Amino acid sequence: MKKNGVNMIKISAKNVDVFYGKKQALFNINLEIEENQVTALIGPSGCGKSTFLRCLNRMNDVIDICNVQGEIVINDFNINDKGCDVVRLREKIGMVFQKPNPFPKTLYENISYGPTIHGMAQSKQEMDEIVETSLKKAALWEEVKDRLHEPGTGLSGGQQQRLCIARAISVQPEVILMDEPCSALDPIATAQIEELIDELKKEHTIIIVTHSMAQAARVSQNTGFFHLGELIEHGSTDKIFKNPENNKTQDYITGRFG
Amino acid sequence: MSEATHTVKSYEEELQSLNKNIIKMGVSCEEALGKAIIAITTRDSENAETVIKNDEKIDKFETLIEQQVVNLIALRQPMAIDLRETVTALKISSDLERIGDLAKNISKRTLLLNENLPKNLVEALVRVSTNVQKQLKSVLDAYLDRSSSMAVNVWENDEQIDELTNLCMQEVIKYLKEHESNLDDGTHLLFVTKNIERIGDHTTNIAEQIYYLVEGEYLEGDRPKGTEPIVTGEK
Ligand SMILES: Nc1ncnc2c1ncn2[C@@H]1O[C@H](COP(=O)(O)OP(=O)(O)OP(=O)(O)O)[C@@H](O)[C@H]1O
Ligand SMILES: [Mg+2]
Numbered sequence: 001m002k003k004n005g006v007n008m009i010k011i012s013a014k015n016v017d018v019f020y021g022k023k024q025a026l027f028n029i030n031l032e033i034e035e036n037q038v039t040a041l042i043g044p045s046g047c048g049k050s051t052f053l054r055c056l057n058r059m060n061d062v063i064d065i066c067n068v069q070g071e072i073v074i075n076d077f078n079i080n081d082k083g084c085d086v087v088r089l090r091e092k093i094g095m096v097f098q099k100p101n102p103f104p105k106t107l108y109e110n111i112s113y114g115p116t117i118h119g120m121a122q123s124k125q126e127m128d129e130i131v132e133t134s135l136k137k138a139a140l141w142e143e144v145k146d147r148l149h150e151p152g153t154g155l156s157g158g159q160q161q162r163l164c165i166a167r168a169i170s171v172q173p174e175v176i177l178m179d180e181p182c183s184a185l186d187p188i189a190t191a192q193i194e195e196l197i198d199e200l201k202k203e204h205t206i207i208i209v210t211h212s213m214a215q216a217a218r219v220s221q222n223t224g225f226f227h228l229g230e231l232i233e234h235g236s237t238d239k240i241f242k243n244p245e246n247n248k249t250q251d252y253i254t255g256r257f258g
Numbered sequence: 259m260s261e262a263t264h265t266v267k268s269y270e271e272e273l274q275s276l277n278k279n280i281i282k283m284g285v286s287c288e289e290a291l292g293k294a295i296i297a298i299t300t301r302d303s304e305n306a307e308t309v310i311k312n313d314e315k316i317d318k319f320e321t322l323i324e325q326q327v328v329n330l331i332a333l334r335q336p337m338a339i340d341l342r343e344t345v346t347a348l349k350i351s352s353d354l355e356r357i358g359d360l361a362k363n364i365s366k367r368t369l370l371l372n373e374n375l376p377k378n379l380v381e382a383l384v385r386v387s388t389n390v391q392k393q394l395k396s397v398l399d400a401y402l403d404r405s406s407s408m409a410v411n412v413w414e415n416d417e418q419i420d421e422l423t424n425l426c427m428q429e430v431i432k433y434l435k436e437h438e439s440n441l442d443d444g445t446h447l448l449f450v451t452k453n454i455e456r457i458g459d460h461t462t463n464i465a466e467q468i469y470y471l472v473e474g475e476y477l478e479g480d481r482p483k484g485t486e487p488i489v490t491g492e493k
Contacts, residue, residue: 213335213337214335217337240338241337241338241341242338242341242342242474243338243342243473243474243475244338249338250338250339251262253337253338254264254336254337254338254339254340255264255265255266255269256262256263256264256265257262257265
């Protein structure tokens, strides 16, 4: 959504610190994510990108030693508040992981699983529609429409990843988090996912972690650079890749990191 | 270039080599312009012929730089400062190539001149060309030092060159009037003067590129402009 030509803020992280036991993994992160835009998170391995991504749908809750402090405000609501309904939150904030991880079930069941637990379909026909539109949006429908009742694990890696994206969008999330979604894919499958991301941003806000500078530059409108648990620089992708403010950002994206 | 070096050494070397070739090409252009001016003001055809012959060397630099830039873009996908280094190298090399051509053109016309030039005209030519040579030298120094302030100086001085060009044009017009029987020489001199001014313009283009290279932003505002050129009406 745009208001007066400015993108609305969908998510804002305020003073976020994350600890794994005594070890601090994120330091005072302040970051605003624009609605209906793609934000890329980049930075060297271990800098805290995945940790930050997991803050946005409270996936860090499942890690015992992990302790998140600060506010994550989504739609004017701090999801770290006690009153937050985590199941509903994860319905609104979908996630796609590095390795495609379809359930060991049929294609159809992979997609219908989420809508079923969220009670989104009243009839078999409605569920069929959800499955079809999700697969269409994930640009997978044409390839799999005749084998919906075969196991999802029988697809190629790129198809599996699109299946996982279809699964994520089946519950109509507002935000989609992607953690290195293309790292296991060939250039063609990668291009398909990138094209898909571009399409999906019309209806969703997307945050993607990637190790490919070229991919970040291609798919995102905004980029955040993390280093050693700190957010070093955040701004328009255009600016970050043409003329970053910070020397560390420049050294990283140009391949000068020591 | 940035202080830290690339993790991939060969990438670092490629960027440095690109950089060196721009400098070498620039020095060749400086030489060409210097010799072309000596040739026309002293009626020295040996220097003029050298300039004409050496232009091929400058053209080869342009081709080499273009290949290096294409390779860098295709194989390294340069970002940020590296991207600006790569793109500006391409643009600077094409301005330098034009400077080489213009120096060659001055030399060709030098060989066609029939008579010795009057002292006033020689002086006017020397005044403007000395200025342009200084500008070219400064712009190459600005590139070498990655100095945006030096680039801005060059950019601002272009105004002075336009004025000196106009004065020189006036001398040429006077010459034309006084030597109606020798229209050939007069015409050559008009072009020579115009060529020197255009070398100044290409130098200013390079200054703009250096500013972008260093600052990541374009030099804002209109180019400083002297009085309108009186003869050609060109801007
Ligand atoms: N479950 C965990 N238990 C303890 N420490 C962890 C855990 N997960 C991450 N960390 C630590 O937190 C820091 C940030 O890790 P994180 O996985 O967020 O990095 P990342 O930027 O995603 O790296 P990569 O690019 O390699 O995926 C690292 O030092 C890591 O060792
Ligand atoms: Mg990670």
